[in-house]
Amino acid sequence: MKFKSPPVNSLSLDFITEFCIGLEKLENNRECRGVIFTSAVPNIFSSGLDITEMCGKSMEHYAEFWRAVQEMWLRLYGSNMVTVAAVNGSSPAGGCLIALTCDYRIMVENPKFVIGLNEAQLGIVAPFWFKDTFVNTVGHRVAERSLQLGSLHSASEAHRLGLVDELVPEVKLQEKAAAVMAQWLALPDHARQLTKSMMRKAVLDRLVAHREEDVQNFVNFISKESIQKSLRMYMEMLKKKKR
Numbered sequence: 516m517k518f519k520s521p522p523v524n525s526l527s528l529d530f531i532t533e534f535c536i537g538l539e540k541l542e543n544n545r546e547c548r549g550v551i552f553t554s555a556v557p558n559i560f561s562s563g564l565d566i567t568e569m570c571g572k573s574m575e576h577y578a579e580f581w582r583a584v585q586e587m588w589l590r591l592y593g594s595n596m597v598t599v600a601a602v603n604g605s606s607p608a609g610g611c612l613i614a615l616t617c618d619y620r621i622m623v624e625n626p627k628f629v630i631g632l633n634e635a636q637l638g639i640v641a642p643f644w645f646k647d648t649f650v651n652t653v654g655h656r657v658a659e660r661s662l663q664l665g666s667l668h669s670a671s672e673a674h675r676l677g678l679v680d681e682l683v684p685e686v687k688l689q690e691k692a693a694a695v696m697a698q699w700l701a702l703p704d705h706a707r708q709l710t711k712s713m714m715r716k717a718v719l720d721r722l723v724a725h726r727e728e729d730v731q732n733f734v735n736f737i738s739k740e741s742i743q744k745s746l747r748m749y750m751e752m753l754k755k756k757k758r
């Protein structure tokens with residue numbers, strides 16, 4: 516699945532809806548046993564949640580958007596397929612979450628590319644299921660420090676921390692992703708799927724059990740004037756950076 520929503524593959528409501536429909540089609544196709552996620556936009560895997568979806572909109576819109584974000588994570592983290600992220604560009608926040616939610620992450624070894632859960636830098640807080648996914652990948656200590664500081668890690672640092680599993684030159688990315696996929700698909704599906712489910716069930720169940728509470732928490736948090744102001748300032752900062 517190639518993300519192609521220029522300029523930065525931000526995760527808008529439309530993007531997320533299309534992502535979920537695409538994933539469901541693949542999940543229901545008995546001939547499809549694995550998916551490689553990558554980007555068709557140069558230098559960007561995904562810039563994370565579309566900030567304009569969380570800024571200056573109605574409470575109803577925030578709730579609809581957050582349910583879609585939850586759905587995307589539930590479907591991907593709970594997928595029976597082998598999921599490989601071929602990270603060919605920067606991947607902050609929600610973009611990093613997509614990569615973390617996969618079974619395996621390969622990143623291009625470009626010193627300009629960054630990845631991480633940088634929510635704290637925007638004055639917002641990564642929800643518990645972002646945090647759980649991060650902890651399950653890198654362990655508690657690395658996740659705690661990285662989340663509190665809202666760190667965006669270079670590709671080599673991300674590799675050192677275990678946030679990505681492998682680094683490759685850009686020209687080798689697709690070949691490497693295909694080789695990893697072949698290795699994972701060599702196992703019997705039922706054994707691999709039951710193992711995956713056993714490892715992820717507690718974290719998935721936790722969101723399912725608290726889904727509406729999590730929506731209300733997000734809506735209350737994001738609609739606070741102080742948070743709206745932080746997000747507006749952040750968007751301004753992104754635009755000024757270009758001038």
Ligand SMILES: CC/C=C\CC/C=C/CC(=O)SCCNC(=O)CCNC(=O)[C@H](O)C(C)(C)COP(=O)(O)OP(=O)(O)OC[C@H]1O[C@@H](n2cnc3c(N)ncnc32)[C@H](O)[C@@H]1OP(=O)(O)O
Binds near residue numbers: 562566634642736750
């Ligand atoms: C209780 C729970 C509460 C809250 C939890 C909410 C969780 C949120 C998780 C998230 O995902 S928040 C989003 C965090 N994302 C970021 O911080 C990334 C911001 N973007 C960047 O750092 C850079 O844009 C980039 C490194 C991805 C790419 O840099 P570059 O190639 O130089 O592009 P530009 O910065 O010039 O951006 C082009 C264009 O795109 C707009 N844009 C960038 N990111 C976003 C975004 N996430 N949402 C919406 N729009 C975005 C940027 O403003 C530029 O727009 P122009 O109109 O100026 O062209």
